[in-house]
Amino acid sequence: MSLTTSSRKQGENQPDDGASAAKPPRIKIGKSSEESDKKGAHRRVKDVEICVPIVYGTIAFYLGRKASESQSHKWTVYVRGATNEDLGVVIKRVVFQLHPSFNNPTRVVESPPFELSECGWGEFEIGISLFFHNDICDKQLDLFHHLKLYPEDESGPQTTKKPVVVESYNEIVYPDPSENFLARVQNHPAVIVPRMPAGFNLPYPVSIESVNEREKGDTKDHPLSQWFMNFSEADELLKLAAARQQVQAHIVKLRRQLSVMDGPPPLLKQPTGYDYT
Amino acid sequence: MDAKDILGLPKNSITQEKKSRPQKDSQRKPDGISREVYALTGGFPPLIPAIEASQLKKRPPSDEKITWQWLPFTNSARKDNLHLYHWVRIVNGVPPTGDYSFAKYNKSVDIVKYTDEEYEKYLTDPMWTKEETDQLFELCQSFDLRFIVIADRFPSSRTVEELKDRYYSVARAMLAARAPSPGDISGHPLVKEPYNVSQETERKRALSMVLSQTKQQERKDAEVLAEAKRITESRMVARGAEESELPVPSNAGPESAERAAIPSDTVSPSANVQHPSAAVAPSTITVDNASILASLRMLRVYLRTYALDQMVQAASSSAGLRTIKRVEQTLQELGVNLKPRVPTKAVCAEHLELRREILTLLNLQKQEAEGSSYRDGSYGDTPGTPKHLSHGGDQDRIFVPDMNFAGERIGKRDQKRKAPGRLSEAPLPAHKRPRKLKAADL
Numbered sequence: 001m002s003l004t005t006s007s008r009k010q011g012e013n014q015p016d017d018g019a020s021a022a023k024p025p026r027i028k029i030g031k032s033s034e035e036s037d038k039k040g041a042h043r044r045v046k047d048v049e050i051c052v053p054i055v056y057g058t059i060a061f062y063l064g065r066k067a068s069e070s071q072s073h074k075w076t077v078y079v080r081g082a083t084n085e086d087l088g089v090v091i092k093r094v095v096f097q098l099h100p101s102f103n104n105p106t107r108v109v110e111s112p113p114f115e116l117s118e119c120g121w122g123e124f125e126i127g128i129s130l131f132f133h134n135d136i137c138d139k140q141l142d143l144f145h146h147l148k149l150y151p152e153d154e155s156g157p158q159t160t161k162k163p164v165v166v167e168s169y170n171e172i173v174y175p176d177p178s179e180n181f182l183a184r185v186q187n188h189p190a191v192i193v194p195r196m197p198a199g200f201n202l203p204y205p206v207s208i209e210s211v212n213e214r215e216k217g218d219t220k221d222h223p224l225s226q227w228f229m230n231f232s233e234a235d236e237l238l239k240l241a242a243a244r245q246q247v248q249a250h251i252v253k254l255r256r257q258l259s260v261m262d263g264p265p266p267l268l269k270q271p272t273g274y275d276y277t
Numbered sequence: 278m279d280a281k282d283i284l285g286l287p288k289n290s291i292t293q294e295k296k297s298r299p300q301k302d303s304q305r306k307p308d309g310i311s312r313e314v315y316a317l318t319g320g321f322p323p324l325i326p327a328i329e330a331s332q333l334k335k336r337p338p339s340d341e342k343i344t345w346q347w348l349p350f351t352n353s354a355r356k357d358n359l360h361l362y363h364w365v366r367i368v369n370g371v372p373p374t375g376d377y378s379f380a381k382y383n384k385s386v387d388i389v390k391y392t393d394e395e396y397e398k399y400l401t402d403p404m405w406t407k408e409e410t411d412q413l414f415e416l417c418q419s420f421d422l423r424f425i426v427i428a429d430r431f432p433s434s435r436t437v438e439e440l441k442d443r444y445y446s447v448a449r450a451m452l453a454a455r456a457p458s459p460g461d462i463s464g465h466p467l468v469k470e471p472y473n474v475s476q477e478t479e480r481k482r483a484l485s486m487v488l489s490q491t492k493q494q495e496r497k498d499a500e501v502l503a504e505a506k507r508i509t510e511s512r513m514v515a516r517g518a519e520e521s522e523l524p525v526p527s528n529a530g531p532e533s534a535e536r537a538a539i540p541s542d543t544v545s546p547s548a549n550v551q552h553p554s555a556a557v558a559p560s561t562i563t564v565d566n567a568s569i570l571a572s573l574r575m576l577r578v579y580l581r582t583y584a585l586d587q588m589v590q591a592a593s594s595s596a597g598l599r600t601i602k603r604v605e606q607t608l609q610e611l612g613v614n615l616k617p618r619v620p621t622k623a624v625c626a627e628h629l630e631l632r633r634e635i636l637t638l639l640n641l642q643k644q645e646a647e648g649s650s651y652r653d654g655s656y657g658d659t660p661g662t663p664k665h666l667s668h669g670g671d672q673d674r675i676f677v678p679d680m681n682f683a684g685e686r687i688g689k690r691d692q693k694r695k696a697p698g699r700l701s702e703a704p705l706p707a708h709k710r711p712r713k714l715k716a717a718d719l
Contacts, residue, residue, distance in 0.1 A: 051581075051622065137577040169619050171581035175574045233621045236614075240627040243611040247634045254641040261648055 053082035057167030064160035078115030085190035086217030088112035097127030112217030354383035517571035
């Protein structure tokens with residue numbers, strides 16, 4: 001632990017130097033917070049789960065008159081925030097793995113919006129690998145999406161106006177986030193962070209170096225945003241609640257019937273309220 | 278005949294069999310060779326005839342004149358110019374030419390040869406005298422590198438490994454010395470895979486140990502290995518279950534190192550192992566959940582759908598395939614997606630709970646079926662087949678009429694507009710009880 005003691009000394013001296021030294025505005029990792037930064041990188045926050053809802057999928061347009069044998073559709077594969085917020089806060093880069101018949105089938109997108117457009121004629125499975133920033137996780141997360149070019153109903157000729165859109169909703173969960181990570185994303189709109197217990201102190205948010213070629217990382221005004229699907233959990237929750245009610249009613253009825261037939265029924269385990277910590 | 282009558286045996290059958298058998302045998306006599314010779318080969322026709330029976334009779338090619346002569350010959354493989362005699366097959370008066378046909382088999386290994394100067398320069402070794410090395414090489418030459426034999430005949434007692442080591446290091450040194458550049462010989466097996474004395478001795482020792490194991494020892498070893506495997510597996514589960522209570526270590530490094538250390542740990546049963554191995558067997562729902570949760574926490578990042586799949590698997594682990602299919606069927610009847618379309622935390626939790634409740638319901642139905650069929654034997658139902666309930670046959674189907682109106686709306690998968698307004702009105706009139714369950718309850 002000599003490392004921390006030496007950096008503490010540095011921290012004590014630094015404030016004077018820090019003011020005089022000219023630092024580039026983007027890199028805010030000030031030396032004065034280096035010590036807490038180092039600790040913050042290692043200290044993980046238990047019982048707090050950071051959740052990033054994402055939507056990933058493809059939008060494919062038929063090229064109509066401009067279509068050729070080998071390039072009949074223009075499609076875009078992307079990963080966006082479910083509410084169209086900037087995912088660059090957690091995702092460092094996305095690697096799209098295309099069909100080997102494409103030139104350079106491994107396409108890397110280094111900055112948000114994480115998307116890739118191509119022309120082609122065939123449907124195949126696209127591999128999407130998400131890489132997160134260094135203070136979050138070293139592991140990558142792999143998703144797979146089947147590129148759909150042709151619409152469900154094959155009636156009539158293809159139209160260039162209406163694309164074939166397939167999107168999937170999912171959520172990235174970080175179970176024990178590091179303090180730094182938590183501090184950094186606490187108030188970001190793309191990230192869902194549960195309410196922290198009162199009096200919980202987080203280190204000063206340290207922003208990461210990010211190469212943002214395009215200033216805007218969110219997809220709110222994306223050209224394709226008119227085709228984005230809406231994912232509302234309300235629908236599903238309603239359905240599920242209704243279904244549960246039905247099942248519970250039947251269970252009660254059966255139990256009553258059984259008790260009439262057999263006497264007191266064996267005590268069945270009540271489904272415990274599920275806790276997702 | 279009378280004896281047969283007394284015994285009550287059928288009159289003609291046996292005699293008929295006896296008569297037919299010798300006929301069959303003689304029928305099977307092969308032509309081309311006599312029966313006794315045929316019997317020597319096993320008495321039955323071979324699966325694949327090696328030699329055509331017809332070939333055995335006609336052999337002499339009619340146009341050639343064959344004689345045999347007693348002629349001398351020499352063997353080029355011999356160095357002493359020995360003349361021996363043997364029978365030679367002469368075809369049409371022309372004796373065969375060429376070397377003795379077995380001379381080509383006289384192969385020997387190319388043993389490295391060194392001169393005295395070369396020995397002084399490259400090959401001196403504290404453990405070996407020049408004499409011994411020379412002796413070794415002579416033996417290698419005469420016995421074609423059969424080290425076992427060489428070791429037996431070696432004047433001073435040296436192990437096979439020592440002899441091999443000396444020979445191969447000499448060979449390698451000579452190769453290196455004679456090669457114009459080191460790159461030339463880098464591909465040579467002597468250089469690429471040098472003889473490793475210690476490894477070889479160890480390997481042979483281990484091999485002899487394994488070979489000399491008694492049957493009992495073998496059984497014990499197998500038992501110990503199986504036990505170790507079981508312990509490490511239950512340890513992983515125990516670790517997962519315990520992890521949720523113990524304070525999580527702060528560094529990522531030690532965590533991964535610990536987990537790596539666990540599988541390598543062999544037979545060391547510790548106190549904690551006893552508890553989980555007893556707890557795992559009855560496998561209550563909470564233990565499964567806790568272990569899944571703990572294992573999820575070990576991951577730095579995961580997808581919600583992955584977590585849900587794990588939980589669903591854990592919940593259905595106690596159920597058979599048929600039951601799982603029934604759960605899925607029930608979900609479909611209820612109009613619920615088997616995999617939630619919008620898997621948020623709340624939705625996944627509800628989904629899981631719904632699955633559990635359906636399992637409970639199915640179990641109850643099974644119980645009822647068993648109870649009723651036991652009681653009402655007149656229905657003719659086989660007990661334990663919950664699918665064909667006599668009076669409960671409609672229970673599975675009950676869901677359909679209730680949920681139909683909602684079911685068709687749910688069918689749309691990629692609706693762009695939100696439709697909570699529509700659905701929220703619909704369920705209310707159909708259900709008699711007010712909706713008391715909310716997602717926020719969790």
